Amino acid sequence: MLDYTTNNAKSVWNNCLNFIKDNIQEQAFKTWFEPIKAIELTDNVLYIQVPSKFFYEWLEEHYVKILKSALQKELGPGAKLLYKIEMENAQGNKKPFTEQLPSTHREPVKTQELDVPVQQKNPELKNPFVIPGIRNVKIESQLNSNYSFDNFLEGESNRLARNAGMAVANKPGGTAFNPLMLYGGVGLGKTHLAHAIGVEIKEKFPEKTVLYISAEVFTQQYVDSVRKQTRNDFIYFYQLIDVLIVDDIQFLSGKSGTQDVFFHIFNYLHQNGKQVILTSDKAPVDMQDIEQRLLSRFKWGLSAEIQHPDFETRVNIAKSILFRDGVEMPEDVIEYVAKNVKTNVRELEGAIISLIAQSSFNKREITLELAKSVVEKFVKNVKKDISIDYIQKIVSDYFSLDVETLCSKTRKRHIVQARQLAMFFSKKYTKSSLANIGSLTGDRDHATVLHACKTVDNLLETDKQFKGYFEDINKKLSM
Structure with missing residues (x-):
């Protein structure tokens, strides 16, 4: 029957x-x-x-x-x-x-x-972004419209990422760039570009549901859904999204429950032709404590690195900031600031704003002399750019070795420890990927670098003599 x-x-x-x-x-x-x-x-x-x-x-x-x-x-x-x-x-x-x-x-x-x-049900089940007590089934994008492609200046450091972002904005879910992973150091424009893609999609495809969210907020929503026993509703909400933008995905490291639920949401969206955009401070290959099944999916599309802007790009960024604020500045001053503030875009903008403020509040003309005094104070506490070559030279000299021996295949204990310290400090003081550090340290792979960093952490807790070596070298690199 x-x-x-x-x-x-x-x-x-x-x-x-x-x-x-x-x-x-x-x-x-x-x-x-x-x-x-x-x-x-x-x-x-x-x-x-x-x-x-x-x-x-x-x-x-x-x-x-x-x-x-x-x-x-x-x-x-x-x-x-x-x-x-x-x-x-x-x-x-x-x-x-x-x-x-x-x-x-x-x-x-x-x-x-x-x-x-229906009207008595908890509106939080419908939309994690709805304010309790206000019925609103519309999913707001959470995008910042001030971030656009127009004010994201293109240069050698970000050309691939920007062009890939434009391609995704023109055809979300319909390109090979799904997911699109944008990665790079702090203040280089990853979040700006992610928002710009979302804003462009909303303008071209107003019928599509676009959502920007940080991995930290996503994790908190998931924890709340488990506590309230609404995990199923949480998953279904995210399955409704056409374009999901998750900022700082590395925040999921070590959070197995959140990784598991994001894995299922990602699979559903990808299989149904929806677009996923992620940002991270490191490449997928360098992420730690992220499940392999999730990392493999991050690599399905395109991973585009945003690097430190070159001098020409920094000059253009400075001019763009001045144009935006309606301020004129001598060419030699712009070039001086761009030459000396090169850590990231955010600090460059901060230096320009500080210079404008000094000129405005003190009623002083913007001169090269004023620029030097402002930049000197501004970058005083900014960590110096340290290269892998420089780190290897410092470590080799400390242990009375040459760099060639440091990077060799020998397994002698004191050389192995020196090599591991060089790799550890390269990871600490540079923005280089683990794969790049390994390549420049005797053509080793990223797993070897990761092992070296873990070994150094362990030895610092168990070996007083090794800890002394570490502190001496660290002082030299911090000077």
């Missing part, structure tokens, strides 16, 4: 779907009706399975009339609809059909159903 009722249910529901499909937009049909499964038809009552309470609430709030029309067209005016929801606990284990909810367009059933009016 079960097979008979199930077959009947599927037949009735398919006819309902044909009717519904002709009366709503294609994207809405795919999102809200294709995931539904017909379970059983008994006494003019059609049981359908939906993924979550969130799904049920959305259907009841937005599509109850068309559902009623479709069902009564098939089964007559006495037709009734009952939802069965696949619940999920905090560990992700599914418990099918543990909760039944009636449609609001029929009389309540005096059995085990839970009949709660």
